[in-house]
Amino acid sequence: MNALRRTLGLAWVILGPAAVIFLIYEAYGKIMAQPTQDVYLPWIIIITIFTPIAIGMVIFGLYALKGEYDR
Amino acid sequence: MDIISNRKLYTVIGASSLGTLIEWYDFYIFGSLATIISEKFFPPGNPTAAFLATLATFAAGFIVRPFGALFFGRLGDLIGRKHTFLLTLIIMGGSTFLIGLVPSYESFSLAPAVILLLRLLQGLALGGEYGGAATYVAEHAPANRRGYFTSWIQTTATLGLFVSLIVIITCQQTLSKEAYNDWGWRLPFLLSVVLVAFSIVVRLKMSESPLFSKLKKEGKTSVNPLKESFGHKTNLKMVLLALFGATMGQGVVWYTSQFYAQTFLLKTCNIDATQANTWMGIGLLIGTPFFVIFGSLSDKIGRKFIMLAGMLIALLSYRYIFTQFYNYADIKQKTEIVDKTTVNVTRAADKAKPQDSVITTTTNKSFTDGSSYLEVKKETILADKSTTAPKPSIKKTVTLSDSYQWKVIGFVFILVIFVTMVYGPIAAFLVELFPTQIRYTSMSLPYHIGNGVFGGLVPFIGTLLYEYSKTPANPPGDVLAGLSYPIAIAAVCFIIGALYLSNKQQKQAITD
Numbered sequence A: 001m002n003a004l005r006r007t008l009g010l011a012w013v014i015l016g017p018a019a020v021i022f023l024i025y026e027a028y029g030k031i032m033a034q035p036t037q038d039v040y041l042p043w044i045i046i047i048t049i050f051t052p053i054a055i056g057m058v059i060f061g062l063y064a065l066k067g068e069y070d071r
Numbered sequence B: 001m002d003i004i005s006n007r008k009l010y011t012v013i014g015a016s017s018l019g020t021l022i023e024w025y026d027f028y029i030f031g032s033l034a035t036i037i038s039e040k041f042f043p044p045g046n047p048t049a050a051f052l053a054t055l056a057t058f059a060a061g062f063i064v065r066p067f068g069a070l071f072f073g074r075l076g077d078l079i080g081r082k083h084t085f086l087l088t089l090i091i092m093g094g095s096t097f098l099i100g101l102v103p104s105y106e107s108f109s110l111a112p113a114v115i116l117l118l119r120l121l122q123g124l125a126l127g128g129e130y131g132g133a134a135t136y137v138a139e140h141a142p143a144n145r146r147g148y149f150t151s152w153i154q155t156t157a158t159l160g161l162f163v164s165l166i167v168i169i170t171c172q173q174t175l176s177k178e179a180y181n182d183w184g185w186r187l188p189f190l191l192s193v194v195l196v197a198f199s200i201v202v203r204l205k206m207s208e209s210p211l212f213s214k215l216k217k218e219g220k221t222s223v224n225p226l227k228e229s230f231g232h233k234t235n236l237k238m239v240l241l242a243l244f245g246a247t248m249g250q251g252v253v254w255y256t257s258q259f260y261a262q263t264f265l266l267k268t269c270n271i272d273a274t275q276a277n278t279w280m281g282i283g284l285l286i287g288t289p290f291f292v293i294f295g296s297l298s299d300k301i302g303r304k305f306i307m308l309a310g311m312l313i314a315l316l317s318y319r320y321i322f323t324q325f326y327n328y329a330d331i332k333q334k335t336e337i338v339d340k341t342t343v344n345v346t347r348a349a350d351k352a353k354p355q356d357s358v359i360t361t362t363t364n365k366s367f368t369d370g371s372s373y374l375e376v377k378k379e380t381i382l383a384d385k386s387t388t389a390p391k392p393s394i395k396k397t398v399t400l401s402d403s404y405q406w407k408v409i410g411f412v413f414i415l416v417i418f419v420t421m422v423y424g425p426i427a428a429f430l431v432e433l434f435p436t437q438i439r440y441t442s443m444s445l446p447y448h449i450g451n452g453v454f455g456g457l458v459p460f461i462g463t464l465l466y467e468y469s470k471t472p473a474n475p476p477g478d479v480l481a482g483l484s485y486p487i488a489i490a491a492v493c494f495i496i497g498a499l500y501l502s503n504k505q506q507k508q509a510i511t512d
Helices: A002-033 A037-065 B006-032 B034-041 B047-063 B065-079 B081-099 B111-138 B143-174 B177-182 B184-204 B210-217 B225-230 B233-268 B273-287 B289-301 B303-329 B402-423 B426-431 B436-455 B458-468 B481-500 B503-507
Strands: B342-349 B357-366 B372-381 B393-399
Touching: A002 A037, A002 B481, A037 B233, A037 B436, A037 B458, B006 B034, B006 B081, B006 B111, B006 B143, B006 B184, B034 B111, B065 B081, B065 B111, B065 B225, B065 B436, B081 B111, B081 B184, B111 B143, B111 B426, B111 B436, B143 B184, B143 B233, B143 B273, B143 B289, B143 B402, B143 B426, B177 B184, B210 B436, B225 B233, B225 B436, B233 B273, B233 B303, B233 B402, B233 B426, B233 B436, B233 B458, B233 B481, B273 B402, B289 B303, B289 B402, B289 B426, B303 B402, B303 B426, B303 B481, B303 B503, B426 B436, B458 B481
Parallel strands: none
Antiparallel strands: B342 B357, B357 B372, B372 B393
């Protein structure tokens, strides 16, 4: 199980930035299609909030990779 | 640790829970009255935009919660639990009361900004309250029954919503529609000042947590709780694990089952507000004792198993349950009694611009299953033909027959059971993860990011995803699109929790 915990650490490291890139990509598409406040404001809020959390996910993944959660 | 009598323990729980319940009540009435707040405090125009603006304000209340957790958590670890969560109660009560006094946008153009500010203060106070109450109760409770005793605090979140719905429905039922829309909706906010005053008196009589008092006496309290909580790897890794392996999924399950379900019944299914809120309220009330049942069970079989089981069952069954809600209210699936259909068209001068006129078309339909449908379409005809008329506003209301009552309540009850499974044991789980010196700070942050950010944004992101699913090829959109977000988050959290969380870790408990 420890091997799986460590291996999946890589997935969490990738998931953080991947989620932010996905959000930016989606936001770009929606804002370009309809550049109004109703559209861009929610996206700015969402990306701003989730970016530090994504960084936390990367740190969590690194800890998992290093075996900090091994038992 | 001193042995505390059961009587004192229940007094501690009662006093802590009462204050927390009132804070939740204060916080929820804003969300429950989102539609009317949108009309009163945000510039009129596009109703969806106005609704999103309100939800954004709603979300803002949640987003600042982590900051409240840091600010008050630090204070609670420095000066003590009692005075800190007394302060949060005062801020919450004051903000709620003031929301009830703010004039509407028509007479006070700064109203949206003031409302946003007060909402932020509410979020800040709530961020400090929960961690304090959970820590305070846990530090009084015996180790082998911590899940049971802290689960009483967990009931307050649902009871707070229940009380808020009762107060709102009572106001709606006792006042005329005009009076309620004019000033009656303010009453639930104003009532807060009485509840908070009572709770402050009760809390003032309480003494400090015995574990914190002991630390203080020995001079072992933390000097810098923020640095010790998040600057040291040993603690930071537990904060991250608590967030991604527990509170993130717990937050989305809670908010989907309780709040998104309510938004879904009202906005997507267009079920009559009083009917939907009453049925939600009954489902919540029947389900509430299960917080204590699952909290108590977690003392015996561990927190992890119950929380993750709740998360898994929830993510697997959400689409089915919400589909049932939609089908019950979908008039296309009902047989219309054509003879009873009435259409009434009136034309009157626009109140705001008398030169323009408004055509109101009121359609009433009845169905063989006893349900009825009311549609009020308002179309503005401009005197100046060179300008574009605004889009007609259409308000749809479905009143379901009584035969649906227990079906809807039954599904709401199942949704509440999911909440009780993930939320009942979470306070004990979190307090046991961190040492007393930095417990308030350390447990508050993952709790409020999980619940405030991941959970609090469920109605907002859910509505957004539903709106985006409306395309020219599929104008009605996918009514279940909003569920993708909580299902995805709960699935990731379940995997992390199942792999990395341990019941043993949690049993290290509070040993100081």
